[in-house]
Amino acid sequence: MSDPVMENSWLAGLNAADLAPSEVASIRLLDQDIVVWRSEDGSLQAASDRCPHRGTKLSLGEVRGSQLMCPYHGWMFDGDGNCTYRPAHPAGRVREGCLRAFATCERYGVVWVCLGDPPVEPDWFQEFDESGYQSVNSAPRLVHASGPRIIENFLDMAHFPFVHPGSLGAEPQTEVRDYSVTVTEGGVEAVDCVFWQPASGPTAVDGGDVEYTYRVAHPFVATLTKWPVDGAPNFSIMLVASPVDEVSCRAWMISAFSESLDAGSFHDFNEAVFDEDVPILESQRPQRIPLDPAAEMHQRADKLSAAYRQYLQALGLTYGVLPALPR
Ligand code: FES
Ligand SMILES: [Fe+2]
Known part of the structure; x- marks a missing residue:
């Protein structure tokens, strides 16, 4: 069930210490599977945990640089939800916006995810x-x-x-x-x-x-x-x-x-x-x-x-x- 109040709020996802650079986590928020990954440089990305190719959980994949690679056929996704590379067709073009990407922030040792329009960052503590x-x-x-x-x-x-x-x-x-x-x-x-x-x-x-x-x-x-x-x-x-x-x-x-x-x-x-x-x-x-x-x-x-x-x-x-x- 969708609820704009919740979708447009920061939702606690996981503890920041549980996601080291190049690590991937799978969480479930508001009945949806979400993949969260941390790039090699420490920045956070979140997206729908479902590969648009054949429905595999992307959280089974691995981080390459700042991108997430699907475990099945190796499609690469950036933090904006673009598919940047398909290994079976190395010369293929970038496919934009094929994955729903979500806003993230890190505060109070927690990774927060917003599934809609993100409000100002958490300031409750x-x-x-x-x-x-x-x-x-x-x-x-x-x-x-x-x-x-x-x-x-x-x-x-x-x-x-x-x-x-x-x-x-x-x-x-x-x-x-x-x-x-x-x-x-x-x-x-x-x-x-x-x-x-x-x-x-x-x-x-x-x-x-x-x-x-x-x-x-x-x-x-x-x-x-x-x-x-x-x-x-x-x-x-x-x-x-x-x-x-x-x-x-x-x-x-x-x-x-x-x-x-x-x-x-x-x-x-x-x-x-x-x-x-x-x-x-x-x-x-x-x-x-x-x-x-x-x-x-x-x-x-x-x-x-x-x-x-x-x-x-x-x-x-x-x-x-x-x-x-x-x-
Ligand atoms: S299912 Fe993800 S690349 Fe094929
Ligand atoms: Fe109590």
Whole structure:
């Protein structure tokens, strides 16, 4: 199903470190097979992963210079989708535009791909660029849930004591205190989100109130910044959901945190938390998030979730959601 909102957005494709010069990757975005390759000089190219000659997956081919060679009969394609060479007919002319080529960019250690008209490059994660901070990208994992279900879970505090007992929450400290939500120019932001946690981060030993700020500036991307109680510096996480199809994503986290923290334990802590979320996410029905407020019940703690759903509705998103019908 095509959705102009998604087609004209940057979609997370893969971690940039997983694509070295002259390497090829196959990904699936919005129900389409996409080949991404990195030229010898490091530049990125993306195109439809289907050879126009006999339908072979181009991602089985190899990079020659800046071009991709089909594994079957050796046709060569440049990053603009032109077929520049057919070995069976060495004197043949260039065939222009025979392959759909897509825009790419590299930001936050992620290769982003746009299947339509690319907007300005991603600028959703200021903390990533702060001095004194290091970053780690987790590995993409396939989650059988729609992007909006995955993002909404990331914005939800009320589940902490039940899904993450002992780390992000613990009974009986279950209350979600009031917090502020603002609809910003490009999305949604929540501040003063305070919650009691038994272990607020990888170095925490005592429980206490922690504070979060949440931001959404893309339907399938959210960031949080968290201030632990143990005097440790704040840290930030960006969650990206890369839409394989309407009801499954490859999801992963890009974390920015103080150089004083150990990257390995930080990564492992966040992965363990996400391990606990996945069975919940994969159990939710309907898989496409319903944007009609009457379709599911709500509680006061869902203020951010409600604002996120309104944001999706205002964007006109149809992919991975059940749009609210006009009343
Ligand atoms: S199928 Fe790709 S060159 Fe023939
Ligand atoms: Fe969670």
